[in-house]
Amino acid sequence: MFAKRNDQYSVICHTRAAEDCSENGEWCDSEEEAQEWVEQECWIFSGEGWFCLKCNYHFMQNLAKTRRDKGMNSMLPDGWDDDLAVGIDTVR
Numbered sequence: 690m691f692a693k694r695n696d697q698y699s700v701i702c703h704t705r706a707a708e709d710c711s712e713n714g715e716w717c718d719s720e721e722e723a724q725e726w727v728e729q730e731c732w733i734f735s736g737e738g739w740f741c742l743k744c745n746y747h748f749m750q751n752l753a754k755t756r757r758d759k760g761m762n763s764m765l766p767d768g769w770d771d772d773l774a775v776g777i778d779t780v781r
């Protein structure tokens with residue numbers, strides 16, 4: 690999850706999915722500081738590792754594209770609309 694160079698640490702982007710992927714975060718004196726930096730930058734923690742905002746944006750775009758191609762409903766599990774309606778009622 691961390692890269693180390695010249696006694697400095699940086700969080701590595703886990704996915705490197707985007708062409709303009711940041712690849713790693715700021716170089717810091719400790720792993721803790723490196724992780725704090727990516728948290729402040731709002732990198733996303735996937736459970737396996739961090740991924741950068743560029744990759745997050747890349748995934749969001751792909752998701753939007755998939756929805757357009759297949760239509761919203763095919764993306765949703767059965768009963769999702771009912772849950773949504775309940776949620777809206779609760780808000781009102």
Ligand SMILES: [Zn+2]
Binds near residue numbers: 702703704706742744
């Ligand atoms: Zn990335």
